Amino acid sequence: MKLPRGFLASGIRAGIRKKRPDLGLIYAPNGANAAAVFTQNRFQAAPVTLSKSALKKSGGRVKAVVVNAGCANAVTGQEGMDAAKRVRERAAEVLKCRQDEVFLASTGVIGVVLPDKKIRESIPDAFTRLAAGGVEAFSHAILTTDIGPKVAQSSFAIGGKRARIVGVAKGAGMIHPNMATMLAFVMTDAAITPAALQRAVKDAVDQSFNSISVDGDTSTNDTVLVMASGAAGNDSDADLTAFQNALNKVCRDLAWMIVRDGEGAIRVMELEVSGARSEKDARLAAHAVATSPLVKTALHGGDPNWGRILAAVGRSGARFSLKKISLTAGNITLVKNGAPAQYREKDAARVFARERVALHLNLGSGTASAVILSSDLGHDYVSVNTDYRS
């Protein structure tokens, strides 16, 4: 797959991870307008702090994106900050841009200072390998415990011009999606102002990445960056509806891939909560169910154990009607008006055995709703996370 016009990318081994590519570079030779959404975790990794202020200083312009896997450079104090700054300096030097046009992102183990020397020494190599077809190499270089790369694309019309959009993401660690470091880099060749991009990315993230995690519950490094090179040549005051739809689709596709690739996951639960007194109630209930290890292990086993789902709702703090709450799986009603419904166990089991398990929980007390995606919890999750650092 080729990148949208105005972008080049590469992915190489810098030696941070053992025998795996671990350094990704995106380069926009003529620069790109940019906007980003960052983690709300109070421990913000050094690259997050630096990128946030760089975007502000440059007025929303980015020329280079340097991403490393294997080390999150979070909770590393001044030492970590200095290491990240040295990477930024070196990238600006090699790519001949201003330091505030360099955007940094890191993912990996927390509490270890970035091995910046390895990265600095590798940047010229990453620069040499930049290519319009470099998205694949880049998508591999940013992974940690992910099983495979995550790339999504779409195309759209804007102000009479054709434009493309390509997104690359990494995720995993999906039992509490909020705790996985989630990185996404989305590029389009449309011309869009930084302010419009900022509104667009917020909207897209709310219905994609924030529906697998929950507002404000994020890791130390989570970052979603959207860049627009303007190479499509449209007027920047063109109607953005088609762009927004394409951006939403790419982000939703990436979010799905992240959940599906949750560590050891074999199924994705698509939970819709409706009938809530408020959106907060809907989210409380959705979050309690989606993060419940008992629900997630039952999902892994393909077991329609709805008692665990309702027990999670009961302790969630969400307001609901004991006499009106209902739950359906696919087209099977499991619970109706607060009591078990009549259904054949094997019909319910068939729904829970699918790759996508669609659940609909009606709280029976209002009109607010929420949607959340969640993966199952299996043995591979335990294996991956028990030995993560070794």
Added chain:
Amino acid sequence: MKLPRGFLASGIRAGIRKKRPDLGLIYAPNGANAAAVFTQNRFQAAPVTLSKSALKKSGGRVKAVVVNAGCANAVTGQEGMDAAKRVRERAAEVLKCRQDEVFLASTGVIGVVLPDKKIRESIPDAFTRLAAGGVEAFSHAILTTDIGPKVAQSSFAIGGKRARIVGVAKGAGMIHPNMATMLAFVMTDAAITPAALQRAVKDAVDQSFNSISVDGDTSTNDTVLVMASGAAGNDSDADLTAFQNALNKVCRDLAWMIVRDGEGAIRVMELEVSGARSEKDARLAAHAVATSPLVKTALHGGDPNWGRILAAVGRSGARFSLKKISLTAGNITLVKNGAPAQYREKDAARVFARERVALHLNLGSGTASAVILSSDLGHDYVSVNTDYRS
């Protein structure tokens, strides 16, 4: 082990579970003063609703406790309520007491109506087998996924008399302790008024069972019942300090056993959070760490991966000082003033390889504190919960 004077117990097979004892009976021929703490889950199982109102109606008197494993009888509507009432009726008939002197508790799968016929038919057998030494049989009959029975005892002086206290509990499902059904039955031969018992049980539960779970986060069936037969013959206005201490000790011992016996657990994390702005902040931080699957899997692997601990604190919502937060494991300082400390990896690994892993997190911004016990998350947890109903 013998029960305190005034109590008899038995445990038998009623056929609810396959080839396992599943019906426990406690009998106080002369009755006992009683007080209880129940789940705060909005889905309250039928036996919880009935026992709560029975205790009120009898003025805190109990003669019989009927406990079954294999079926929680929760979210079962009127049908479940009727089934529980029939069990109560039959117990009152066989044990020759009032219905409001019968205390019910159930644990097992949610959403299945109690097979009350099996229980009713088995009550005469349970009655026949009642014995002062029946605590062992009883302790086995109330288990679900627990590895083994949980019994603790202590003795104390009250008003110049010697008295004993014996507690029996069941737990498991410990990844979110709050989601496991936790039952505990504590008996003493001291004479204590129902009102004093109620204060005492609240105090004891706060520092034991509520420190493995978190306030208000409970399953559909959680119940702690304390009964006092008065057979020791003390004045009921005697000083209760020694009793309270003994009760606290028994409850703490049972709470420890429950965590240690968490499904597949091999380690217990004893996390103390201090330096918090408020108790709420301390509890928020403690809860986020204790329930984090990433922390729990690292604990399983004996990996001193403190980055995951701090990341959990960062997203917990607790207020803390980024520049003053510190973390120690045993006597090893891992994080000091918000930055990694100097320590040898193998020293830290040694602490995390123990059966009891003592962690102390100082939030650096106040004087409030909280303690929580949590188990690790290993493969056996997944195995147990994936196949729970099969």
